[in-house]
Amino acid sequence: MNSLQANLAAMCLVAVCCLAGADDIRSFADKADLAPATLKSGLEFLTPETRAMQLDDFENPGFLWVEAGKALFEEEEASPSCQSCHAASGDRALRGVAARYPAVDSQAGELLNLEQRINRCRETHQAQPSLAYESAPLLSLTAYVASLSRGMPYQPSIDGPARSYFERGRAYFFARRGQLNLACTQCHDDNWGRMLRGDRISQGHGNAYPAYRLEWQTLGSLHRRFRDCDRGVRAQPNAAGAGIYVALELYLAWRAGNLALESPGIRR
Amino acid sequence: MNTIRIAAPKQARKGEVIELKAMIAHDMESGFRRDQFGRKVPRDILKHFECVYNGETVFAAEFFPAVAANPLLVFYITATDSGTLEFRWVDQQGKAVSDSVELLVQ
Numbered sequence: 001m002n003s004l005q006a007n008l009a010a011m012c013l014v015a016v017c018c019l020a021g022a023d024d025i026r027s028f029a030d031k032a033d034l035a036p037a038t039l040k041s042g043l044e045f046l047t048p049e050t051r052a053m054q055l056d057d058f059e060n061p062g063f064l065w066v067e068a069g070k071a072l073f074e075e076e077e078a079s080p081s082c083q084s085c086h087a088a089s090g091d092r093a094l095r096g097v098a099a100r101y102p103a104v105d106s107q108a109g110e111l112l113n114l115e116q117r118i119n120r121c122r123e124t125h126q127a128q129p130s131l132a133y134e135s136a137p138l139l140s141l142t143a144y145v146a147s148l149s150r151g152m153p154y155q156p157s158i159d160g161p162a163r164s165y166f167e168r169g170r171a172y173f174f175a176r177r178g179q180l181n182l183a184c185t186q187c188h189d190d191n192w193g194r195m196l197r198g199d200r201i202s203q204g205h206g207n208a209y210p211a212y213r214l215e216w217q218t219l220g221s222l223h224r225r226f227r228d229c230d231r232g233v234r235a236q237p238n239a240a241g242a243g244i245y246v247a248l249e250l251y252l253a254w255r256a257g258n259l260a261l262e263s264p265g266i267r268r
Numbered sequence: 269m270n271t272i273r274i275a276a277p278k279q280a281r282k283g284e285v286i287e288l289k290a291m292i293a294h295d296m297e298s299g300f301r302r303d304q305f306g307r308k309v310p311r312d313i314l315k316h317f318e319c320v321y322n323g324e325t326v327f328a329a330e331f332f333p334a335v336a337a338n339p340l341l342v343f344y345i346t347a348t349d350s351g352t353l354e355f356r357w358v359d360q361q362g363k364a365v366s367d368s369v370e371l372l373v374q
Contacts, residue, residue: 058273058275058289058291059289059291059340061291061293061337061340064271064291064293064338067271067273068271068293217296217336217337217338218295218337
């Protein structure tokens with residue numbers, strides 16, 4: 001082997017070592033979760049104008065959906081109406097309920113988020129067909145129910161039957177994916193507060209959802225946001241309502257610690 | 269149906285300048301976008317807004333494709349007499365939707 005060949009061989013070895021280095025990590029799952037002391041709602045990463053828009057209950061366009069949802073909730077044509085069971089006060093009042101979702105449904109034995117819980121209720125108690133994910137009536141009902149827990153911190157259960165879903169959701173958050181080979185954690189744990197093109201990277205909390213996004217010009221679900229994020233790293237997005245997204249929602253709800261629910265929030 | 273939200277004081281002193289806010293749920297589809305199959309999404313916008321105070325138009329606005337979805341208008345009028353404030357939007361097909369509130373002037 002002459003010296004040129006030796007050099008080439010050494011360079012190849014270095015290249016292989018580099019490839020096998022950082023990029024070989026498929027998952028960051030042994031990293032620590034975001035420390036509770038550093039938690040910041042996405043609200044803090046908005047411009048003052050957008051923040052003011054969320055904090056003004058009239059100028060916040062998300063309330064168009066909350067009002068439409070309230071009307072659906074009280075609609076007597078649904079048999080029986082949502083309100084006839086879930087009166088504003090009493091055992092089945094819905095204040096604080098959104099803060100406990102996603103939760104494992106004891107009858108179905110699977111993890112449901114708020115949208116899916118509302119649909120389950122329609123099917124089993126109202127004899128109504130379930131509503132399509134991301135449809136206006138489902139977004140409206142979800143926004144209304146979520147708005148009843150505004151200002152309350154998340155209290156999801158991650159133990160017992162929820163544990164395996166939590167682990168799956170956490171694994172999704174820490175796993176690299178897509179052509180850009182990025183994990184959620186690399187932006188939202190490692191680089192929050194820094195600029196990504198024209199925007200400041202948030203910590204990726206879901207506490208404003210369903211939220212009115214200025215980019216969408218409409219209210220949308222957290223799963224729609226997940227799909228955008230997955231597309232952003234050029235990964236194949238999952239369907240809205242997919243089990244893995246509900247599991248991710250559970251991990252994020254736990255990760256958000258004592259941040260308050262803001263739905264209907266405004267995001268850029 | 270387009271959800272309408274109005275913020276107006278219930279009562280005012282005669283001659284007082286009052287703030288009115290009106291928001292309507294509408295996509296304001298500009299007509300310049302294309303869907304996922306490359307087809308043009310047809311324009312669907314509101315064209316006109318007016319606020320009628322006891323039969324008299326006291327504020328009007330024209331909308332164009334560049335106006336964002338769910339337009340919010342904030343404007344001021346002088347309270348003169350008790351009566352009805354009607355808020356009326358007309359879309360590009362000429363279909364009108366409206367809502368009204370009562371104002372008590374003392």
